[in-house]
Amino acid sequence: MAFEPPQRLLRALGETQRDGGAEWLDKLPGLARQAVDLRELTVERVQAPGGRSGLVVLVRQADGTPAVLKLAPPRARPESECAALARWDGFGAVRLLDADPGHGVLLLERLHPEMSVRSLPEAKALLEAAGTLRRLWVEPSSGHSFETVAGRTGRQAEAMRAGAGTDPDVAPLVDAALAAREELLADPPEERLLHGTFRQSKVLAGERMPWLAVGPDPVVGECAFDLARLVRDRVEDLIASPSGASITRRRVKRLAESLDLDQERLRGWTLFRAVESGVRARRVGRPQDAELLLEFAGWL
Missing domain, CATH: 3.30.200.20 (Phosphorylase Kinase; domain 1)
Incomplete structure (x- = not known):
């Protein structure tokens, strides 16, 4: 074959x-x-x-x-x-x-690759995805060699600075995202093993459990970093909605409360990850994705 x-x-x-x-x-x-x-x-x-x-x-x-x-x-x-x-x-x-x-x-x-959490109505999808993510937040094994949130975002921050230098239109958002990262890393809460690239499409239907996560790019750090990627799921629908900004802010609040996380820390990591993804999308020639992500970031 x-x-x-x-x-x-x-x-x-x-x-x-x-x-x-x-x-x-x-x-x-x-x-x-x-x-x-x-x-x-x-x-x-x-x-x-x-x-x-x-x-x-x-x-x-x-x-x-x-x-x-x-x-x-x-x-x-x-x-x-x-x-x-x-x-x-x-x-x-x-x-x-x-x-x-x-x-x-x-x-x-x-698993059932044709059936992800993303196929559910939005409110139900967020609930099921968040519940799945909570199960993954365990202590890393002793002597682990996983990358840390500080290390991964440090590499990303360098690329963001370089991108902002050649694209002044995004410089204010990059500055805000980098400032948020510095503040978040200054006083991090307890660290856990994280999925690293979690979103609705990474949660598939299974036989032994209703929903199971796939495709991690694991990292060790605070849980809000992991949840941040879920906040912007279905970003194209958020941008198309006339109330997208208020929906986004409510989503941050609801997800933070459902998983007992600090709302401001979740907002900060959501900002950093959205700007980082938007700058990277511009760099590799995906201007439409970049526009969506950076507009979303501006709401935070």
């Missing part, structure tokens, strides 16, 4: 060519065949549209049990994803069945 990567993955790799995406794509057919043969898997099909962080293949194990084979490039930090899934051990997240993280190979339990 040809392991043809979907267009969504190709576009994501194209945005980060300097991270070895093209080299990994050249090796992908061989890596996939090796992973399938070694585990005696039967391939059903490549999942499309799939994700932006790796090739997802629907397979069956030797005993006929359905599973998912994920092959991820080094830029997606498969070792970190593997460690987080092992730490959660199926509680709130997809269960890890087997892995060779050094080659970017993860064998996962099969």
Whole structure:
């Protein structure tokens, strides 16, 4: 079978060519065949549209049990994803069945990729997603090697400063986002293992539990950082609404209260993450996404 990567993955790799995406794509057919043969898997099909962080293949194990084979490039930090899934051990997240993280190979339990929390009405989707996220906030294992929120956002802050220098239109928002980050990191609350890239589409229907998270880019830090990405879910609908700004502020309040988090800390991290994503979208040639994100950030 040809392991043809979907267009969504190709576009994501194209945005980060300097991270070895093209080299990994050249090796992908061989890596996939090796992973399938070694585990005696039967391939059903490549999942499309799939994700932006790796090739997802629907397979069956030797005993006929359905599973998912994920092959991820080094830029997606498969070792970190593997460690987080092992730490959660199926509680709130997809269960890890087997892995060779050094080659970017993860064998996962099969969920229902066609049914995410995003398919629910908005209020219900936010409630279910927040409940799933709460289960993931556990203490990291002793001696863990996960990236920290301070470290990840430090790298992002450098790129934001560079972007603002060449695009004065976004400079005020970048300044506000960077100031919020400095204030938030000055007095951080208790740290937990976080999903890192959580949103509604990352929560899929399962058999053993109604909803389970997939595709983490784990990081250790305060919980408000993790929840911040959920605040802007369905941002295109928020921007299209004449009351989008007030809906956003109510969403911050409601999500913070539902998970017992400080509302101002959630607002601050939501601002930082939205501006960072908007600046990055401009940098890689996605102007429409950038416009939506930066307008959203302006409401905060």
